[in-house]
Amino acid sequence: MATGLKLMRAIRVFEFGGPEVLKLQSDVAVPTPKDHQVLIKVHACGVNPVETYIRSGTYKRKPHLPYTPGSDVAGVIEAVGDHVSFKKGDRVFTTSTISGGYAEYALAADHTVYPLPEKLDFKQGAAIGIPYFTAYRALLHSARVKAGESVLVHGASGGVGLAACQIARAYGLEVLGTAGTEEGQNVVLQNGAHKVFNHREHNYIDKIKKSVGEKGIDVIIEMLANVNLNNDLKLLSQGGRVIVVGSRGPIEINPRDTMTMESSIIGVSLYSSTKGEFRQYAAALQAGMEIGWLKPVIGSQYPLEKVAQAHENIIHSSGATGKMILLLE
Numbered sequence: 036m037a038t039g040l041k042l043m044r045a046i047r048v049f050e051f052g053g054p055e056v057l058k059l060q061s062d063v064a065v066p067t068p069k070d071h072q073v074l075i076k077v078h079a080c081g082v083n084p085v086e087t088y089i090r091s092g093t094y095k096r097k098p099h100l101p102y103t104p105g106s107d108v109a110g111v112i113e114a115v116g117d118h119v120s121f122k123k124g125d126r127v128f129t130t131s132t133i134s135g136g137y138a139e140y141a142l143a144a145d146h147t148v149y150p151l152p153e154k155l156d157f158k159q160g161a162a163i164g165i166p167y168f169t170a171y172r173a174l175l176h177s178a179r180v181k182a183g184e185s186v187l188v189h190g191a192s193g194g195v196g197l198a199a200c201q202i203a204r205a206y207g208l209e210v211l212g213t214a215g216t217e218e219g220q221n222v223v224l225q226n227g228a229h230k231v232f233n234h235r236e237h238n239y240i241d242k243i244k245k246s247v248g249e250k251g252i253d254v255i256i257e258m259l260a261n262v263n264l265n266n267d268l269k270l271l272s273q274g275g276r277v278i279v280v281g282s283r284g285p286i287e288i289n290p291r292d293t294m295t296m297e298s299s300i301i302g303v304s305l306y307s308s309t310k311g312e313f314r315q316y317a318a319a320l321q322a323g324m325e326i327g328w329l330k331p332v333i334g335s336q337y338p339l340e341k342v343a344q345a346h347e348n349i350i351h352s353s354g355a356t357g358k359m360i361l362l363l364e
C-alpha cells in the first residue's frame with residue numbers, strides 16, 4: 036500500500052490505553068489507492084466519542100495495532116484507483132476510512148465517499164459522517180418519525196444532537212432539545228429546536244413535563260441513556276419510543292413504565308446499516324445540503340498535535356457547542 040516515496044504526518048496508536056497513546060508521527064507512508072479506493076488530502080477530520088472507546092481497548096470493535104483513528108474526513112481527492120468515478124480535485128467527505136482520518140492523507144473505499152457541496156467548508160464536511168448519518172438513522176429508521184410528532188433530543192448540543200435537531204425540524208417535527216450550558220442552549224435553539232432545556236438543572240425534567248403536558252413526547256433521541264433512561268420512560272406519550280444513541284454504563288429502570296404507554300426502547304447502531312441504507316441516508320442528507328437545512332455547526336477545533344487533549348475533552352466536556360474537529364490545513 037505504501038508508495039515508499041511520500042511521507043505524511045499522522046496519529047498512530049501502538050497500544051490501547053489513555054489519550055497519551057495517540058502518537059504524532061511524521062514519517063508515515065502515504066498509501067496508494069487501488070481498484071475502488073480513493074486517496075484524500077485531508078483538510079479536517081471529525082472527532083467522535085467512539086474513537087476514544089476504541090483507543091481505550093474496551094470497545095467491541097478492536098483494530099489491529101498500530102492504527103490511525105478517524106472515519107469522518109473532509110478534503111480533496113488526491114488520487115484514485117482504476118474503477119472510481121471521483122477524480123483528482125473533487126471536494127469530498129467520508130463516513131469511513133481504510134487508513135485512518137487523523138492524518139494528512141486518508142485512503143477510503145469509494146462507496147464511503149460523498150461529494151461535498153461548495154456551500155459547505157471542509158470543517159463542516161468533517162462534521163457530517165457519523166453525526167448526521169446516525170441522527171438520520173435514529174429518527175427515520177429506528178423511530179420511524181412522522182411529521183407532526185414531537186421529539187426530545189436529549190443531549191442536543193453535540194455532533195449527533197445538532198444533526199438530529201436540524202433533520203427533525205426539516206421533517207416537520209416539534210423539536211425539544213437539551214444542553215448543559217447557556218451557550219449550548221442557544222446553539223440548539225438556532226439549529227431547529229422550538230424549545231430548549233438545561234440537563235444540568237436539577238428540576239429540568241419537571242420543566243419538560245410541564246411544557247409537553249399530559250400527552251407526553253412521541254420520540255426521545257437519547258445521548259446518555261445510563262443517566263436518563265428512567266426519566267425518559269416517564270416522559271413518553273402513548274406508543275412513544277426512546278432511541279438509545281449513546282450510553283456509557285448500566286441504569287436501573289422499572290419495566291412497568293413501558294406498560295401503560297406501550298412504549299419502546301430501541302437501540303441504534305450506525306454500523307449495522309447496510310450499504311443500501313447508507314446510500315439512502317446520503318441521498319436525503321445531500322438534499323439537505325442543497326436546500327440548506329443541513330448546516331453543520333463546529334464547536335472546538337484542535338490541530339493534530341493536540342489530539343490527546345481533544346480525546347480528553349470530548350469525554351470530560353465542559354459543554355458542547357457543536358461538533359469537535361481536528362484541523363489539518
Ligand SMILES: NC(=O)c1ccc[n+]([C@@H]2O[C@H](COP(=O)([O-])OP(=O)(O)OC[C@H]3O[C@@H](n4cnc5c(N)ncnc54)[C@H](OP(=O)(O)O)[C@@H]3O)[C@@H](O)[C@H]2O)c1
Binds near residue numbers: 083165262349353
Ligand atoms: N449508536 C451509534 O451508532 C452512535 C453513533 C454516534 C454517536 N453515538 C454516541 O452518542 C453520544 C453522543 O455523540 P456525539 O458525537 O453527539 O457526542 P458529543 O458531540 O460529545 O456530544 C455529547 C452530548 O451529550 C450531552 N450530554 C452531556 N450530559 C448529558 C446529560 N446528562 N443528558 C443528556 N445529554 C447530555 C452534551 O451536552 P453538554 O455538553 O451541553 O452538556 C452533548 O450535547 C456518544 O455517547 C456517542 O458515543 C452513538
